[in-house]
Amino acid sequence: MTDGDGLDEAFRTATKLRICAFLSACDEAEFRSVQEYCELTPPALSKNVSALEEVGYVSVRKGYVGRRPRTWLALTEEGASALAGHLGALRKIADDAAAHARRR
Amino acid sequence: MDADEANEALDQARRSYATAAQPPLPGWAPALCGLLVAGAITLDGLAPDDTWLRLAAIAGGAALGLLALGLLRNLRLRQGIRGLRGPARKAQTELFSVGLVFIVLGLGAFPGGRLIYAGIGVFAGAFAWWKLQTKAGR
Numbered sequence: 001m002t003d004g005d006g007l008d009e010a011f012r013t014a015t016k017l018r019i020c021a022f023l024s025a026c027d028e029a030e031f032r033s034v035q036e037y038c039e040l041t042p043p044a045l046s047k048n049v050s051a052l053e054e055v056g057y058v059s060v061r062k063g064y065v066g067r068r069p070r071t072w073l074a075l076t077e078e079g080a081s082a083l084a085g086h087l088g089a090l091r092k093i094a095d096d097a098a099a100h101a102r103r104r
Numbered sequence: 105m106d107a108d109e110a111n112e113a114l115d116q117a118r119r120s121y122a123t124a125a126q127p128p129l130p131g132w133a134p135a136l137c138g139l140l141v142a143g144a145i146t147l148d149g150l151a152p153d154d155t156w157l158r159l160a161a162i163a164g165g166a167a168l169g170l171l172a173l174g175l176l177r178n179l180r181l182r183q184g185i186r187g188l189r190g191p192a193r194k195a196q197t198e199l200f201s202v203g204l205v206f207i208v209l210g211l212g213a214f215p216g217g218r219l220i221y222a223g224i225g226v227f228a229g230a231f232a233w234w235k236l237q238t239k240a241g242r
Contacts, residue, residue, distance in 0.1 A: 007105065017113060021120035027187025029124065037123055072186075080189075087117055090110040097107030 006089030008082050010055050015040065015048055020057060020083050023075035028061065031071035049073060057082055125192035126176070126239050127183045134236035137172045142229025144168035148206050149221020151213035162210040169203050172232070 011017045018038050023029060035045045052058035057079030061072045075083070105113075148165035152158050173196075180186075188196055213221065 005105065014113070014116060017117055018120045021117035022124045024190055025121045025124035025192055026185045026189060029186070030184030033127075033184035037120070075189075083117075087114065090105075090114050090117075093105060093110040094107050094114065097110075 005093060006085060008086040008089075010052060010057060010082065011086045013048075015044075016052060017086075019045075019048055019052065019073075020075055020079060023058065023073060024080060024083055026074075028072040028074040031073060034073055052079070121190065121192075124185055125188065125190075126236075127180055127185060129176075129179060129236060129239055133175065133179060134233045134239075137175060137236055138229040138233025140168045140172035140175070140229075141232045142225040144172070145206060145225030145228055146218075146222045148210040149213045149218055149225075151210070151215050151218060153215070158211070162207055165210065166203065166207060169206075173199075176236075 011020065015038060019034060022034055022037055031042075031045065031049075035042060038045060040048070049058055049060065053060055057076055059074050059076050061074070063070055063072070144165040144167075146165075147161050147168065150158075150161040150165075152161060
């Protein structure tokens with residue numbers, strides 16, 4: 001799923017990157033927390049999460065807290081590894097540009 | 105993708121990670137955690153002559169430290185975020201190690217060093233308060 005620069009297509013949109021970077025700090029987060037942080041409507045977050053789930057980067061767990069249904073999201077090992085690779089590629093782009101600017 | 109876009113995406117990823125690692129706190133939490141940390145270190149270095157009292161003081165200090173960590177963990181859970189991964193988890197492990205070092209030091213503390221522990225406690229408490237305060241209103 002990576003392009004020539006090593007960037008992962010799944011993280012090309014800022015929203016998906018935000019979701020995965022948020023989830024990379026925890027074992028799991030409630031759907032509502034991610035939605036509030038990303039300032040998305042529930043359908044918009046669902047759509048993004050479905051796309052990430054499809055490529056195996058995010059897992060979804062449904063359950064109950066008392067009688068209330070809740071949904072928890074988690075970054076999978078595969079997602080964490082892909083995110084690390086994507087961030088590494090971003091750092092390389094930024095570092096190469098900085099080195100190029102210094103040489104001039 | 106150019107360098108500006110790459111830097112922007114990296115900043116965004118850093119902010120997202122930091123928010124999930126430590127979500128915004130209610131205004132009272134930093135001050136309370138700072139007080140608990142200051143109390144924990146001061147109690148740890150109280151060093152009463154009686155062995156049992158000394159152990160009780162160290163246990164009390166450890167309890168206050170754990171209470172501060174538990175409070176932060178609980179506030180995070182109430183915001184729907186469970187568990188820590190990445191650098192934040194490493195930092196927490198290091199914090200536990202520092203706590204263990206203080207426990208060992210507390211066992212060998214002497215009464216004349218109480219003020220030193222109290223000073224370290226005030227400094228560490230103020231530092232904890234300041235660090236958490238920057239996240240409180242985020």
